[in-house]
Amino acid sequence: MQRWTSQALAVPPRAGWQRADLEFEGVEHDGASFVMHVFLNNPGADEATPRTPEQRYAGYLTVFAHGDCWGDVGHCDIPQPVSAFDRRPPHPLISFNATLEITEPLSALPDGVGEIIVTVLAFNKDDDEAGVLRFKQLTLLTYS
């Protein structure tokens, strides 16, 4: 299991939004498939923590990934366009953004909480302690 804990993300007052999303940007999917379980303001959450509202469990995302590289050397390297007229489709391993809607779990936090810390527990079949979840940044988006 890999644990990742975010820095604090600012949360606007509850009256100002109707929906909230956590957006994991630049998620890599070139390894083993994995699942990530997400908690809010529960940095001590671990495998044994019940996935309940009381534990501020926010939900899960599963990533169906490609597995080991099966091609020749360089097959899984993402190439740059070779010219301005390069119309080839995007490389299959380009990272993507994964969205977890957290409207309900975020609403359940005390109003005026001000900020959240996101804890992610990521698991794959290899039971790695690192490298299961690789992504560029996490954004909290609220919508009025």
Add this chain to the structure above:
Amino acid sequence: MTITARPAPNAAPARLKVRKNIDSLSAQELSDFRRAVNQALDLNDKRGFDYFAGWHGVPFGWCQHHDALFLPWHRAYLYWLELALQSEVPGVTLPWWDWSTVASIPSAYSSAQADGTANVLAKAPIKVFNTAPKPGWPTETSRAPGDAPQVPGPPYQKEWAYAMQADNYTDFNQRLWGAHDTLHVWVGGTMGQVDWAAYDPLFFAHHANVDRAWRIWQTAHPGANPPADILGESLQTDPAMKVSQTLDVTQLGYEYAGTQSTVPGSA
């Protein structure tokens, strides 16, 4: 079934084929479907099962995941494969596995034996199209349902309902691909890896249900199409198909039992 569509201006109305729940297939329908898959597996050219399986991962890698093309690409994929199977056994259609209500892999896909022989829907050989195998490549499909740690298993009733609540394509597509990803990873084995998943016939029962979900949602949200800027985009299949051509299943010649369909009248 009397649902019809008119595929071309001067063509006679054509009867739509109906994709059915795997658990509702008659013994004859299931036997015909297995025969179509077996025959397609015996073909080592572009009519063969392995050629189509190769579109998704090894060796072609044309599939689209985690973006707006996810649903259109897979609809086109199933369309072309289904035609190839119908070339083997006329009238067969891709059955769907309703993982929103069923907790395990259907017996049609899990029983080791069928029709007195090995059940091809449970385990299929992997022969990569026109490519010499490399060390470490799987030679047959595998599954390990429930072995992936901490991955929720079916039925995905809540996930299905959450997707169906979406009021726009972008949300629906994202929510459905989430449930789709979870099922792949829960089944595990070759089904849990993008590059090998489509060699397993179960892949197509899974994706027929994904496609069915889109059809049901479309019926409830007429005009809620993918973003306009991708409608003209060509999907990488053989032959190619534009996103706009995937929007109406009746124009692709099939329908799902249990969903609504609007068809031309008699006048």
